[in-house]
Amino acid sequence: MSAKKSGEPGRVSFSQTSDSIKSAAEDAKLKHEPSKGTPSRSALKSSSSSSMPEPSQYQHPDPLIRRLRLYDGHGKAVDLKRAFRDAKVVAFYFSSQLAQKAAKDYDRAVANLCRSYPHEFKAIYVSVDMDERYYEAATRNQPWLSMFWDDGSSAESDDEGETPPGQESFLLAGDEDLEESVVSTDTLGMCYVRPFSRVYMAEKLDVLAAPTLAIYHVPSRQFLDRNVRVQKIRYGGDEELIKLWLEGKRTPTLNVKDVVLIAPWTVVLAIVAALYAIVVMIGGEQFHVIRHLGRYLSDHSAHRGIEIVSTSDSHH
Numbered sequence: 379m380s381a382k383k384s385g386e387p388g389r390v391s392f393s394q395t396s397d398s399i400k401s402a403a404e405d406a407k408l409k410h411e412p413s414k415g416t417p418s419r420s421a422l423k424s425s426s427s428s429s430m431p432e433p434s435q436y437q438h439p440d441p442l443i444r445r446l447r448l449y450d451g452h453g454k455a456v457d458l459k460r461a462f463r464d465a466k467v468v469a470f471y472f473s474s475q476l477a478q479k480a481a482k483d484y485d486r487a488v489a490n491l492c493r494s495y496p497h498e499f500k501a502i503y504v505s506v507d508m509d510e511r512y513y514e515a516a517t518r519n520q521p522w523l524s525m526f527w528d529d530g531s532s533a534e535s536d537d538e539g540e541t542p543p544g545q546e547s548f549l550l551a552g553d554e555d556l557e558e559s560v561v562s563t564d565t566l567g568m569c570y571v572r573p574f575s576r577v578y579m580a581e582k583l584d585v586l587a588a589p590t591l592a593i594y595h596v597p598s599r600q601f602l603d604r605n606v607r608v609q610k611i612r613y614g615g616d617e618e619l620i621k622l623w624l625e626g627k628r629t630p631t632l633n634v635k636d637v638v639l640i641a642p643w644t645v646v647l648a649i650v651a652a653l654y655a656i657v658v659m660i661g662g663e664q665f666h667v668i669r670h671l672g673r674y675l676s677d678h679s680a681h682r683g684i685e686i687v688s689t690s691d692s693h694h
Contacts, residue, residue: 429545433568435456443462444561446458447548448524448526449526463497467499467623469591470593471522473503473588488522489520494616505524506588526573529576531576532576546572548572549575550575550577551580553578595623597626602623603628
């Protein structure tokens, strides 16, 4: 999946032109620094076309969680304070139903973590699909929460930057976040601020491909790992990884043990090749079996060719 420019400059949305998620608005970004004077008011549009959700859907002290519009596996809006009351780790699960083969392994691994650690660990599904039916199939009756679908991320029309009547205005990729100062000063998370869209999160976290995971540590308010591959969860051990994440620690890079578990036959072949090279180096040419075999096959082919030519000449 990739990000595609809309008709409005500086905004992007998901498209099906690639298997990677890329930001097409990187050059359009502006570095905004809030003024040092009186803190800015929320940039909520005064237009009657936008409506505010229930306070329970946007009030939370965490600066990231408060910017999310979430739904549970039954399609009901999530009460943020209640859902994340004991949460310490939040996994943003970027995925697409178009990558079903790869997504199945992720689904299994993420669902297992959700069920094993229902209070401390929360997963948020971030769909990068273009069709809402895929989003419904991936989120309905699942143990993870999901980001709101109709946020402009998957719009294809030229007017995708316009907020539909009666709907919130979401920050899309390339949009400038004018409410950072509000978030930083409102430590209790009571004020309304514009929510992040799915494509905004993909750009914010530099998501390169889906499916993948980004791990957020709530107590420290930091991302511990990004672009986490399913192999790390599968072979690293759920308990070992979740323990590190709950402690606010990053997972280590791949070590020898991880490589052996992920690609055992490749490791075996590499070891055999290395041993063979050592034997040839120490023992000399007589142990170079591959070269001897090559010469034998070459001589045999040449001899066979001579026999064929001789037979042909005798018939003539």
